[in-house]
Amino acid sequence: GAVVSQHPSWVICKSGTSVKIECRSLDFQATTMFWYRQFPKQSLMLMATSNEGSKATYEQGVEKDKFLINHASLTLSTLTVTSAHPEDSSFYICSATRNKETQYFGPGTRLLVL
Amino acid sequence: AQSVTQLGSHVSVSEGALVLLRCNYSSSVPPYLFWYVQYPNQGLQLLLKYTTGATLVKGINGFEAEFKKSETSFHLTKPSAHMSDAAEYFCAVSEGAGTALIFGKGTTLSVSS
Numbered sequence: 461g462a463v464v465s466q467h468p469s470w471v472i473c474k475s476g477t478s479v480k481i482e483c484r485s486l487d488f489q490a491t492t493m494f495w496y497r498q499f500p501k502q503s504l505m506l507m508a509t510s511n512e513g514s515k516a517t518y519e520q521g522v523e524k525d526k527f528l529i530n531h532a533s534l535t536l537s538t539l540t541v542t543s544a545h546p547e548d549s550s551f552y553i554c555s556a557t558r559n560k561e562t563q564y565f566g567p568g569t570r571l572l573v574l
Numbered sequence: 575a576q577s578v579t580q581l582g583s584h585v586s587v588s589e590g591a592l593v594l595l596r597c598n599y600s601s602s603v604p605p606y607l608f609w610y611v612q613y614p615n616q617g618l619q620l621l622l623k624y625t626t627g628a629t630l631v632k633g634i635n636g637f638e639a640e641f642k643k644s645e646t647s648f649h650l651t652k653p654s655a656h657m658s659d660a661a662e663y664f665c666a667v668s669e670g671a672g673t674a675l676i677f678g679k680g681t682t683l684s685v686s687s
Contacts, residue, residue, distance in 0.1 A: 466617075491672075492672060494674055494675075502679065502680075503664060503677045503678060503679045503680050504618075504664070504675075504677045505677075506674050506675070506676070509674055553617055553618065555618075555675075557671075557672035558672075559672070561671055561672055562620070562623070562671065562672070563668075563672060563675065565610075565617045565618040565619075565620075566617055567616060567617040568615075568616065568617045570615070
């Protein structure tokens with residue numbers, strides 16, 4: 461099956477710093493990648509949809525200037541949390557799909573902002 | 575707009591008992607429906623999915639689900655629970671393959687010996 465990786469798997473940072481999370485499709489070219497956010501004991505909420513070579517489409521209520529998404533290649537998308545604050549602490553999960561086939565999820569990145 | 579409702583945030587069963595996790599959806603277009611499982615501090619693993627065709631879908635680990643359009647339901651079942659089935663289960667809907675998923679709030683399954 462298709463494999464999607466995320467790096468790092470967990471990160472702790474100080475308030476005000478920026479954190480970059482990578483999402484890679486290891487054995488296929490992902491035309492579309494999605495970024496989700498999951499708070500403790502809650503469901504996944506879609507943050508944005510990222511198509512290779514174009515600007516990401518953000519869901520309502522998600523600050524595009526705070527959560528920068530780059531999808532520069534067919535195997536890599538990055539999410540940068542800028543000027544992170546404690547309320548940004550969450551579990552961030554990406555998924556990738558190729559040519560509108562099944563969506564494959566990464567293992568997630570746990571972010572803790574102190 | 576699409577939405578998913580999972581009835582029961584927590585379900586407890588005994589080992590060997592039937593597992594039934596309920597999911598109802600709302601969609602203005604023919605839905606694609608999914609069940610995912612999440613173990614603590616891990617990502618999501620696809621259990622099964624319905625796109626078109628046969629309404630009874632069989633997935634991994636002995637799970638299956640039946641798409642019932644008239645009831646707008648996609649309940650997940652397993653005849654005999656195993657301790658390793660204890661996890662968080664999410665039902666999700668999308669407008670098509672490869673499009674963004676809308677998730678339910680999840681159901682925690684506990685299995686006791």
